Amino acid sequence: MDKKIIVNGKDEKEPLGDLYGIFFEDLNHAADGGLYAEMVQNRSFEFDTVDNKEYHPLYAWEKVERGDAGVVLSICTTDPYCDKNPHYLVLEAVKPGEGAGIANRGYNSGFAVKEGEAYLFSCYTKKMSEDPVELRVALEGQDGCEYAVLTLCAEDTGWRKQEGRLVSSRTDAAARLVLTLPQKGTLALDFVSLFPEDTFMGRRNGMRKDIALKIKDMKPKFMRFPGGCLVHDGSLDPEARNSMYRWKNTIGPAEERPARRNSWGYNQTLGLGFFEYFQFCEDIGAKPLPVLPGGYDPHHQRVVPIQEMQPWIQDALDLIEFANGSPETGWGAVRAQMGHEAPFGLEYLAIGNEEVGDAFFERYPLFHKAVRENYPEIKIIGTAGPFAAGSEYEKGWSCAKECGSDLVDEHYYHTPEWFLANHHRYDSFRAEDPKVFLGEYASWGNTWYNALVEASFMLGLERNAKAVGLACYAPMLANADYVNWKPDMIWFNNREVFGTPDYYVQKLFMNHQGSRRLGVRTQGLGEPERKEQPLRGSIRLQGYDAEVLYRSVTLENNRTGERKDFGDFHLKKGEVSVLPAETEWEDYTISCRAVELDGYQGFQIFFGWQDEENHYCWTVGGWQNYDLLLSKKIHGCVSDLTQSLIRVSEGQEYELKLQVSGHRLCAWVDGRLCAKTEDRPVVIEPLYYGASRDEADQALILKVANLREESIAVQLELEDMCGSVLRGTIYTMQADPAAENDFEQPERVAPKESPFHSKGGSFAYEFPGLSLTIFRLKEE
Numbered sequence: 001m002d003k004k005i006i007v008n009g010k011d012e013k014e015p016l017g018d019l020y021g022i023f024f025e026d027l028n029h030a031a032d033g034g035l036y037a038e039m040v041q042n043r044s045f046e047f048d049t050v051d052n053k054e055y056h057p058l059y060a061w062e063k064v065e066r067g068d069a070g071v072v073l074s075i076c077t078t079d080p081y082c083d084k085n086p087h088y089l090v091l092e093a094v095k096p097g098e099g100a101g102i103a104n105r106g107y108n109s110g111f112a113v114k115e116g117e118a119y120l121f122s123c124y125t126k127k128m129s130e131d132p133v134e135l136r137v138a139l140e141g142q143d144g145c146e147y148a149v150l151t152l153c154a155e156d157t158g159w160r161k162q163e164g165r166l167v168s169s170r171t172d173a174a175a176r177l178v179l180t181l182p183q184k185g186t187l188a189l190d191f192v193s194l195f196p197e198d199t200f201m202g203r204r205n206g207m208r209k210d211i212a213l214k215i216k217d218m219k220p221k222f223m224r225f226p227g228g229c230l231v232h233d234g235s236l237d238p239e240a241r242n243s244m245y246r247w248k249n250t251i252g253p254a255e256e257r258p259a260r261r262n263s264w265g266y267n268q269t270l271g272l273g274f275f276e277y278f279q280f281c282e283d284i285g286a287k288p289l290p291v292l293p294g295g296y297d298p299h300h301q302r303v304v305p306i307q308e309m310q311p312w313i314q315d316a317l318d319l320i321e322f323a324n325g326s327p328e329t330g331w332g333a334v335r336a337q338m339g340h341e342a343p344f345g346l347e348y349l350a351i352g353n354e355e356v357g358d359a360f361f362e363r364y365p366l367f368h369k370a371v372r373e374n375y376p377e378i379k380i381i382g383t384a385g386p387f388a389a390g391s392e393y394e395k396g397w398s399c400a401k402e403c404g405s406d407l408v409d410e411h412y413y414h415t416p417e418w419f420l421a422n423h424h425r426y427d428s429f430r431a432e433d434p435k436v437f438l439g440e441y442a443s444w445g446n447t448w449y450n451a452l453v454e455a456s457f458m459l460g461l462e463r464n465a466k467a468v469g470l471a472c473y474a475p476m477l478a479n480a481d482y483v484n485w486k487p488d489m490i491w492f493n494n495r496e497v498f499g500t501p502d503y504y505v506q507k508l509f510m511n512h513q514g515s516r517r518l519g520v521r522t523q524g525l526g527e528p529e530r531k532e533q534p535l536r537g538s539i540r541l542q543g544y545d546a547e548v549l550y551r552s553v554t555l556e557n558n559r560t561g562e563r564k565d566f567g568d569f570h571l572k573k574g575e576v577s578v579l580p581a582e583t584e585w586e587d588y589t590i591s592c593r594a595v596e597l598d599g600y601q602g603f604q605i606f607f608g609w610q611d612e613e614n615h616y617c618w619t620v621g622g623w624q625n626y627d628l629l630l631s632k633k634i635h636g637c638v639s640d641l642t643q644s645l646i647r648v649s650e651g652q653e654y655e656l657k658l659q660v661s662g663h664r665l666c667a668w669v670d671g672r673l674c675a676k677t678e679d680r681p682v683v684i685e686p687l688y689y690g691a692s693r694d695e696a697d698q699a700l701i702l703k704v705a706n707l708r709e710e711s712i713a714v715q716l717e718l719e720d721m722c723g724s725v726l727r728g729t730i731y732t733m734q735a736d737p738a739a740e741n742d743f744e745q746p747e748r749v750a751p752k753e754s755p756f757h758s759k760g761g762s763f764a765y766e767f768p769g770l771s772l773t774i775f776r777l778k779e780e
């Protein structure tokens with residue numbers, strides 16, 4: 001056979017370290033209503049319009065008045081159980097009737113309870129009338145059928161914790177938790193909580209077992225948490241209701257943690273806090289990788305004055321002590337008090353998520369210096385922003401290099417085509433520089449094709465392990481009824497969970513990462529297939545959510561010198577003007593003067609326009625009037641090719657010039673070159689491959705992705721195993737490229753395992769079209 005993949009187990013390359021991990025962000029209700037097993041929504045009556053304009057203190061609760069019952073509900077703040085959670089409910093049963101009280105609807109369709117399973121109820125009460133006040137707690141179906149009941153009694157005039165256990169007599173995904181007062185009386189109620197007894201590892205204040213197990217099964221080497229944008233969006237005041245994510249707010253008894261606005265448009269109880277994150281990491285065998293805000297909210301341009309940065313820096317130092325300090329240290333003692341004497345073994349700390357701009361670059365070095373001086377063993381991670389290229393990306397890298405950061409966090413969400421075109425992105429990265437932490441990436445979609453393209457890209461990461469230290473797909477979790485962001489790796493509702501094809505790819509790569517990369521040679525595999533597409537199409541002008549004036553619009557053919565003048569275009573918000581011009585040119589310059597007359601953002605010039613779903617775009621003043629972007633849309637999905645900063649001022653005239661030379665794009669504003677990029681062609685290699693050794697069991701791992709539709713027959717030669725009998729497992733994934741998983745067919749696309757046996761290390765194998773194959777082999 002003329003096509004060969006040759007692996008030599010003695011050709012040892014770099015260690016693969018902690019390469020593949022996961023990223024947890026509380027978006028899509030990933031924490032509350034997700035991994036955090038609390039079943040009551042709005043347990044502390046703290047939901048507020050600051051979280052979401054539809055929220056109020058009784059959100060997710062409803063009044064219960066059965067028969068001729070009458071109840072008066074009021075939200076009070078005088079003498080609360082905890083000042084940080086000042087709201088509580090006062091229930092006044094004026095007439096108990098057949099049930100006077102409240103019901104909580106939980107998340108999704110309700111409380112998903114199972115027959116025979118136990119649920120742990122707790123709440124805080126104080127009686128507000130003379131006599132003791134009874135509280136009846138029931139799990140009920142929507143038809144009023146009771147699945148479990150318990151009765152508690154508030155005898156004190158001060159706050160007291162009440163607890164009980166409910167065992168459900170039925171399975172129902174839409175149950176309610178109903179609290180009623182059987183007699184006349186007045187009761188104050190707070191922190192109403194219900195957890196399944198059977199949480200992950202049986203922990204109190206724990207995680208939902210099914211979701212946690214799905215995560216654990218991946219065997220991630222690390223977990224980045226708690227976000228994303230969640231970390232840096234908010235007020236600078238840690239006491240403010242909408243404060244940024246400040247880790248000290250998230251520890252201690254759950255009922256004493258303050259509720260906070262979640263920047264994804266809901267409320268976070270912070271019941272899943274830093275202690276729980278660290279513990280979860282330990283439970284699943286992943287190294288913790290916390291992200292702290294850098295004293296700058298890029299979404300609202302809130303910046304901590306440089307002379308007031310000390311508390312923020314101290315937060316970082318204290319977090320290290322909380323994680324690693326002995327119980328004799330101040331913060332180590334807090335950890336021990338929470339139930340974890342031994343240190344959590346923190347190795348990584350990231351400062352900032354996607355922050356770009358001088359405000360961040362001035363502040364990051366302060367954190368870096370303090371952490372390095374106090375904890376030289378901690379690996380410090382800087383950020384290169386939310387784009388894969390451009391001026392701020394470059395600045396992020398320069399800042400990290402100047403500081404001597406250990407890793408730089410890169411993020412990008414792109415089309416599958418971009419991932420294929422950029423398979424060799426890291427080939428030129430240097431081992432001596434900070435390592436890449438690919439902290440967020442995904443191709444737009446959850447089909448098998450998306451997952452397979454990601455697999456091919458990951459083989460590029462592995463091949464460049466000298467420069468790429470860590471990588472994690474993002475986002476990880478999505479509650480299917482509360483979606484902020486798509487695609488996501490794992491989907492769930494209140495009772496079921498399924499992994500996407502992307503999940504299974506990630507799982508396979510984590511389960512079979514190996515500890516050391518091995519060299520791979522090939523023979524006769526053939527040439528890469530280049531899918532060059534000429535950049536042709538019409539040109540359109542538009543305001544970006546703004547009324548704009550484009551003056552003296554011209555188009556010049558750079559090859560022939562032919563020039564067309566189109567005059568002026570006054571475009572109201574939403575209006576588009578298509579230039580009556582050639583659409584076949586491939587080398588041209590568009591020039592104009594542009595003024596924003598009314599609006600907030602800026603200008604958009606579309607070019608290479610094929611249709612709504614397929615075109616290029618130059619945006620000036622994008623995302624909160626902050627970005628200058630050159631982007632490409634394919635099949636309705638966008639890839640930002642490069643980004644820099646700009647702010648468009650209303651009434652000011654800008655000279656815009658865009659040069660399109662084949663696939664090379666340059667953009668100038670007022671004579672300044674602001675963006676330069678090349679839209680690389682999609683390339684499909686004959687095969688994508690990588691090999692490693694798992695030093696734990698001496699297994700040899702070979703991963704091969706075939707991105708072509710036809711199968712490819714190859715002779716595999718494991719040189720140093722020629723005389724051996726090999727045994728092991730082959731894991732294969734193959735499916736229709738458009739196939740996805742869902743609740744009905746959660747494993748439509750999932751790996752198949754088959755035993756492998758070979759006498760000798762040379763054997764033929766046919767890699768099916770559009771497939772991923774992983775061999776895990778050992779010598780007998």
Ligand code: AHR
Nearest residue numbers: 228229230354386474475
């Ligand atoms: O992963 C979703 C979001 O994408 C993250 O919050 C943010 O870091 C990125 O922009």
